[in-house]
Amino acid sequence: MKCVIEGKNVKVFGRAVQALSRVGDELWLDPTVKGLALRSVSSAQSAYACFIFSPLFFQQYSLGGAPKQSSETVKCKLLLKSLLPLFRCLTSIERNVECCQISVSASSDWVVFQFFCRHGKKINYLC
Template sequence: MKCLGLCCVSAFGKAIHALSRVGDELWFDPTVKGLALRSVNSAHSAYACFLFSPLFFQQYNLDSVREQDSGPIKCKLVMKCVLPLFRCSTSIEHSVKRCQISVSTGSDQVIVQFFCRHGRKLHK
């Protein structure tokens, strides 16, 4: 799965920040309808979900994942690792030109790349 060029990186970051207030884990579920970010608290009494339509991205591609596995992709990420990437939405908005998110089911990795004015930042 590849999501190329987030139209609004700060909106994506604000969604992740809001989900961090609900729980300590972030469920990353790419589907045909879009990219769903979900979180539930430890007592399972609170739940939040943001669904980003494929139109939110410049390119949203699920074809590479469908060839490998026909089942749904669900990634559980630790919020402590994801939140610092998108924490400061104002500085991200001014310095990041493009963001690419890739999910590799073979190596069980979520890769976030920020294409900035002065280079590229890669986070696995």
């Protein structure tokens, strides 16, 4: 899966991640044909929250080489503690980030967040 988020939508995506951090400690990324679902469940499994971002939310959204009818989907579990610092400073992100690219590969065990900032700066983050 590969998706690109515009600078103004990075703030929206970051707020969704922050909201899910109040529900649980883990974030599930579930890319589907209908969009990217972000899910979180509390440790006692008494609370659940989900945000589904439509493919129209992204500048580019592709599931990769996997066929759409395939029963094998890529689902990723990330610790929110490691992800939250990326989206903490939302005001500075909104001013400096031009786009964010999120890549998930079925063959590797990495989720890659790449922030493309003004003046050619690039921030890579592996989860």
